Amino acid sequence: MNNAAGIPLNCGTLNSEATYIFKKPSIGGDFFRLNAIPITRTISAAISGIITQDDVELVQASGATTITDYQTSVEQLIPGTYETTIYSQNSGVILGPSEFGIASGIASGSTSLVAISSDDSFSSVNVVVSGVTGQTSLTFDGYIAGSLSKEVSDAVDTRINGLNATTAKPIYSTQNHDTSTYVRNTGCWVADLDLTSISPWNSTEGKNRAGVLISPRHILFAAHYQINNGSTIRFVDNNNNVVTRTMVNKLTHPDYTPYYPDITVGLLDSDVPASISFVKILPQNWNNYLPSLSSIYTLPCLVLDQEEKALISELYYLDSSAYFLTPTQSARFAFYEKIISGDSGNPAFLIIDDELVIITVWTFGGAGGGTSTLYQKDAINTMMATLGGGYSLTEIDLSGFTDFS
Numbered sequence: 001m002n003n004a005a006g007i008p009l010n011c012g013t014l015n016s017e018a019t020y021i022f023k024k025p026s027i028g029g030d031f032f033r034l035n036a037i038p039i040t041r042t043i044s045a046a047i048s049g050i051i052t053q054d055d056v057e058l059v060q061a062s063g064a065t066t067i068t069d070y071q072t073s074v075e076q077l078i079p080g081t082y083e084t085t086i087y088s089q090n091s092g093v094i095l096g097p098s099e100f101g102i103a104s105g106i107a108s109g110s111t112s113l114v115a116i117s118s119d120d121s122f123s124s125v126n127v128v129v130s131g132v133t134g135q136t137s138l139t140f141d142g143y144i145a146g147s148l149s150k151e152v153s154d155a156v157d158t159r160i161n162g163l164n165a166t167t168a169k170p171i172y173s174t175q176n177h178d179t180s181t182y183v184r185n186t187g188c189w190v191a192d193l194d195l196t197s198i199s200p201w202n203s204t205e206g207k208n209r210a211g212v213l214i215s216p217r218h219i220l221f222a223a224h225y226q227i228n229n230g231s232t233i234r235f236v237d238n239n240n241n242v243v244t245r246t247m248v249n250k251l252t253h254p255d256y257t258p259y260y261p262d263i264t265v266g267l268l269d270s271d272v273p274a275s276i277s278f279v280k281i282l283p284q285n286w287n288n289y290l291p292s293l294s295s296i297y298t299l300p301c302l303v304l305d306q307e308e309k310a311l312i313s314e315l316y317y318l319d320s321s322a323y324f325l326t327p328t329q330s331a332r333f334a335f336y337e338k339i340i341s342g343d344s345g346n347p348a349f350l351i352i353d354d355e356l357v358i359i360t361v362w363t364f365g366g367a368g369g370g371t372s373t374l375y376q377k378d379a380i381n382t383m384m385a386t387l388g389g390g391y392s393l394t395e396i397d398l399s400g401f402t403d404f405s
Helices: 015-020 148-160 377-387
Strands: 032-044 047-053 056-076 084-088 093-095 102-105 109-117 122-129 131-143 172-176 181-184 218-221 232-236 242-252 264-268 299-304 310-318 321-325 347-352 355-361 369-371
Touching: 032 102, 032 109, 032 122, 032 131, 047 131, 056 084, 056 109, 056 122, 084 093, 102 122, 131 148, 148 299, 148 347, 218 355, 218 377, 242 377, 264 377, 310 347, 321 355, 355 369
Parallel strands: none
Antiparallel strands: 032 056, 047 056, 056 102, 056 131, 084 109, 093 102, 109 122, 172 181, 218 264, 232 242, 242 264, 299 310, 299 347, 310 321, 321 369, 347 355
């Protein structure tokens, strides 16, 4: 993937330390970055068949004519919403459809894709487009039965099928923070899942500075956008009853230097009741079950924002950090919104066996990104033990899926 260095969301706590923002309009990229990931597209083929590679099902075409497309995404780096236009410096590259950010490679050769924002800043990335005939091409067709990748993809796609995103995104049909009134939206695309671990409000900054339960006693949030000790934190059970707890202590990752590892763990004054859940985490051998996760083979995720909307972004990178892309399928794209200032600390999940498995809490804007909770599992467990409460992270059981190791 070709991109520039990332800068996290400024969610209002770093105004006095804004020297990390280097405004250099002459070279661009100060407000956002442009990403471009190559995708081979088959235009015509003489013979086709289906083959598998690990957990991926591919269409194999012989004697094919192929061209290189690029999936482009603009990631917001600092507060504000800036409309962007992406164009190519090669007239043979056609941009469209614009909502998916697909650059279609018609001519061969090197070129630059450029994004210009409404404030005249810009970001560019060099790509190589090609058009080739007589090739044997492989095109993604889906994930194979029994794989975790198919489970994760189907968990999203089957739920959003046929739904109106406008009415199916909100988690609550009524959400009044002033009166502490929350009514869950039965038409939400994830209404059948237990979302009670997700806090909609805290007394530090209301709907902002989000947190999510990782045990009955511990809450996880972004280090750069913290909830204060002594704050009241709300949770809502599946019967719309509000449960409150006070955060009495917290620990930030000992290696935290803005803005990584961007995680803080808080301790509540007592366990939440059984009507409030907590999220799980992937096991350390997760990549045995997701061998193809990459910029080419992405996975749709449930992601949250400050308005408590159930959104969709696509996970493509998981190591010390987790990064996401804008969905290119029209059904998924209808549930996509950019992560913006104020969304920091909200969680992103894989859905596995109808359970929420946390991947990160937001640090970066655009399609989203942040510290990998999986990569920091030992550190999080240490913080939980130091804080007390008697809990550690709980792993999701993947034994029911194919192990590709």
